[in-house]
Amino acid sequence: MSGVPVPGVNAYITDCRAGTGQGDYDVDGGKTTLLSPVFDLSAYDNARVRYYRWYSNNTGSSPEADDWIVDLSDDGGSTWVRLETVRTSDRSWRPVETNLADYIDLTAQVRLRFIAADNAPGSIVEAGLDDFSIVTYEDAAAGIPVADRGDGAAMALSQNAPNPFGHETLIRFTVPAPGRSVTLTIFDPAGRVVRTLVNEERTSGPRTVAWNGTNTMGSQVAAGVYFCELKAGDQNLIRKVLVVR
Numbered sequence: 001m002s003g004v005p006v007p008g009v010n011a012y013i014t015d016c017r018a019g020t021g022q023g024d025y026d027v028d029g030g031k032t033t034l035l036s037p038v039f040d041l042s043a044y045d046n047a048r049v050r051y052y053r054w055y056s057n058n059t060g061s062s063p064e065a066d067d068w069i070v071d072l073s074d075d076g077g078s079t080w081v082r083l084e085t086v087r088t089s090d091r092s093w094r095p096v097e098t099n100l101a102d103y104i105d106l107t108a109q110v111r112l113r114f115i116a117a118d119n120a121p122g123s124i125v126e127a128g129l130d131d132f133s134i135v136t137y138e139d140a141a142a143g144i145p146v147a148d149r150g151d152g153a154a155m156a157l158s159q160n161a162p163n164p165f166g167h168e169t170l171i172r173f174t175v176p177a178p179g180r181s182v183t184l185t186i187f188d189p190a191g192r193v194v195r196t197l198v199n200e201e202r203t204s205g206p207r208t209v210a211w212n213g214t215n216t217m218g219s220q221v222a223a224g225v226y227f228c229e230l231k232a233g234d235q236n237l238i239r240k241v242l243v244v245r
Helices: none
Strands: 030-035 047-060 068-073 081-086 090-099 111-118 123-136 146-148 154-157 169-187 193-211 224-232 235-243
Touching: 047 068, 047 111, 081 090, 111 123, 154 224, 154 235, 169 235
Parallel strands: none
Antiparallel strands: 030 111, 047 090, 047 123, 068 081, 068 111, 146 154, 154 169, 169 193, 169 224, 224 235
């Protein structure tokens, strides 16, 4: 994926050799993995991945028992989030397009992996990937997210670190002088408040707040995606937070 081939010439295929019989050069007894380069998307607010896939697993003695898998990472491959699992053959070049920010943070270490596996003895597995691209739709913005009313009074919310986290994460934000009343809240994808970390406190300058992954009752929240919202007057900023257990 590091090169830019002439359109319509090259594609990633599990094995292009014809052989003399079915299953001569398919995926056997394990998996084949295609890793993308590491992409720096930290300067972008929005990015989508596009690719075409071809997948066949419906022949042999164990048809449709294996998976085509696509995973995403925002830490260079240390942890992965599942984007796509396909178990049904689709012998056509099927277009796929996904908003990356729905699954991961747009960091400097975004990576994808594509896996075709043969875990069921006797199945015939072949896969292909073509026309891979990452497309951004918004202008690059240097630095951390900033909310600006236009009068020079801006506040900023950094990505929590570590993210994902299991026990505790630090959330850093900045409110310009002379300070404003600030609320910092964790909520779930349904918009329900999980925990209020800062409640209408007058703050100015940089500040760091810790969240230990508990709700308002002091219980550990379930693994999953949450959101951190910083509000000050009529301004607000939101960051995605990922909890792992």
